[in-house]
Amino acid sequence: MASQEIEALASALSRLPGLGPRSARRAVLWLVKRREQALPQLLDALEGVRDSLVECEICGNxxxxxxxxxxxxxxxxxxxxxxxxxxxxxxxxxxxxxxxxxxxxxxxxxxxxxxxxxxxxxxxxxxxxxxxxxxxxxxxxxxxxxxxxxxxxxxxxxxxxxxxxxxxxxxxxxxxxxxxxxxxxxxxxxxxxxxxxxxxxx
Missing domain, CATH: 3.40.1360.10 (Dna Topoisomerase Vi A Subunit; Chain: A, domain 2)
Known part of the structure; x- marks a missing residue:
């Protein structure tokens, strides 16, 4: 059994389109194995998107x-x-x-x-x-x-x-x-x- 935190991450990823529970677990395992390089990059990218995304007032993009x-x-x-x-x-x-x-x-x-x-x-x-x-x-x-x-x-x-x-x-x-x-x-x-x-x- 994985820890509660890892299960929570897999559960969050499985809600993404195209990712089911098994694919989410594989993604989590890949991230865990490369946590020194991959996790900081992923977190920085997610924070950057969260802080800067806007809806275009002209077209809605x-x-x-x-x-x-x-x-x-x-x-x-x-x-x-x-x-x-x-x-x-x-x-x-x-x-x-x-x-x-x-x-x-x-x-x-x-x-x-x-x-x-x-x-x-x-x-x-x-x-x-x-x-x-x-x-x-x-x-x-x-x-x-x-x-x-x-x-x-x-x-x-x-x-x-x-x-x-x-x-x-x-x-x-x-x-x-x-x-x-x-x-x-x-x-x-x-x-x-x-x-x-x-x-x-x-």
Missing amino acids: IDTRNPCGICADPRRDTKSICVVEDVSDLWALDRAKLFTGTYHVLGGKLSALDGVRPEDLNIASLMDRVDPGAGGGGVDEIVLAMNATLEGQTTAHYLAERLEEYPVRITQLAHGLPVGGELDYLDEGTLAQALRARRPVD
């Missing part, structure tokens, strides 16, 4: 500065906004280095079953970015990069209807994406094909 590195990058095409459900989707798309515009994180998806309504998502600020009357405007294209789930597509259709009143082209990722798939788990080839084959929303 998580970064160590506000605006985030993407929104502050002058090379980005601000006329094109890719709308995603969560920060993990933004990171997955940006890793592929195929989209040169900016992003907007909704913070979830519409779900009647879970009681998630439009006002619970970061939709109003998206409209402000598009609406010249609200200080926005200058946007030519909105890419709806929702996950290929029922809730994701419901969210995409809702946004398309809301955006109809603005002079923007509305596109969405091609449905070469697997039904039920989530962007964060897709390989870069699949993401690349989906981005290149984006099309107008019906």
Whole structure:
């Protein structure tokens, strides 16, 4: 039996996505064996993240500065906004280095079953970015990069209807994406094909 402290660490790690109890125990064992080098580095990194993480006031990305590195990058095409459900989707798309515009994180998806309504998502600020009357405007294209789930597509259709009143082209990722798939788990080839084959929303 491991000590109470080691069990507590394994239990905490097992709550992380992709880590079950066995993987967490292996990670703890690896850390314990290399505690002189690995543990101080891990603790410093965790403390640094804890003290400096902020949410971007423009797009909703998580970064160590506000605006985030993407929104502050002058090379980005601000006329094109890719709308995603969560920060993990933004990171997955940006890793592929195929989209040169900016992003907007909704913070979830519409779900009647879970009681998630439009006002619970970061939709109003998206409209402000598009609406010249609200200080926005200058946007030519909105890419709806929702996950290929029922809730994701419901969210995409809702946004398309809301955006109809603005002079923007509305596109969405091609449905070469697997039904039920989530962007964060897709390989870069699949993401690349989906981005290149984006099309107008019906």
